[in-house]
Amino acid sequence: MISSLRGTVLRASGAELVIEVAGVGYLVSVTPEHALALRVGDEALVHTALIVREDALSLFGFEDVERLDVFQLLLGVNGVGPKSALGVLSALTPDQIARAVQSDDDAVFRKVSGIGPKTAKLIVVQLAGKLHVVAPAAAAPAAKQKTTVGDDVRVALVGLGWPEKVAADAVAEVLAELGDAAADATAASVPALLRRALAVLGPAAQHQPAGAGR
Structure with missing residues (x-):
């Protein structure tokens, strides 16, 4: 039994x-993707399955043990020969095959050349x-969006009764006036910006907060 080959x-x-292993060249059937990934002169490790027939000994090779294991499982399905099994692995990854079987989806196998509807259904059932x-991979929890100092000042102004748009405009005006100084932690602190925004908004008599005077 030849279970793997390492050579040039x-x-x-x-x-x-x-x-070529120890001066002997072994012909190995692989997926087209596997063949394209290698170049003449490369050293390769190929995990293999030796298929014995009355008229031939054939080697089928894979880049990893996972694909080899799936290949051997496919061979156990009625109506699936080595070429058809290799065809399935040429079209689908082991995980895609596993998901199709898990979801009872034989349609993906019917798209593989040499796999008919009956055989496709048997693959799903027998595997x-x-x-x-x-x-x-578990999706990383979305990072809580950081609020800027300007956002905090706007919220504070709205809390004091100023309309959302008026508060936002005042904050934008203050930040524009500060320019590069807005990067200074002292100048751009919430209390400092709030005082400036209130100065921009002016006396309540001129810029009456929402709900005032009711």
């Missing part, structure tokens, strides 16, 4: 590799519970 790539074309679905 003598040929990489189509869906085949020739790998159920045999494949591991990789859980998606």
Whole structure:
């Protein structure tokens, strides 16, 4: 049983590799993507399955053990031969195969050349519970959006009764007046900006807050 080969790539074309190990060149059937990833002269490690037939010994190779394991599981499905199994792995990743099986979706397998509707359904049925679905990475909780000093001053003005737009305009005017000085922590502190904004807004008699005088 040849379970892996490590050697120099003598040929990489189509869906085949020739790998030289100790002076012997081994012809290995692989996915087109795998063949494209290698160049003549590269050292490659290929995990292999030896398929024995009455008229031939054939090697099928994969870049990792996970794909090899899925290949061997596919071979256990009625009607799936080594070329069809390699075709499935040429079209789908192991995780995509596992998810399709888990969701009882045989449509993805029907799209693979050489896999008919009956065989596609058998893949789903016979591989159920045999494949591991990789859980998606948990999404990092969204960082709480930081409020700027200007936002804090605007909220304070609204809390004092000024309309939202009036408060926002006053804060924008103050920040524009400060210019580069707005980067100074003292000048751009909430109390300092609030005092400036209130000065811009002027006496309550001239710029009456919302709800005043009721």
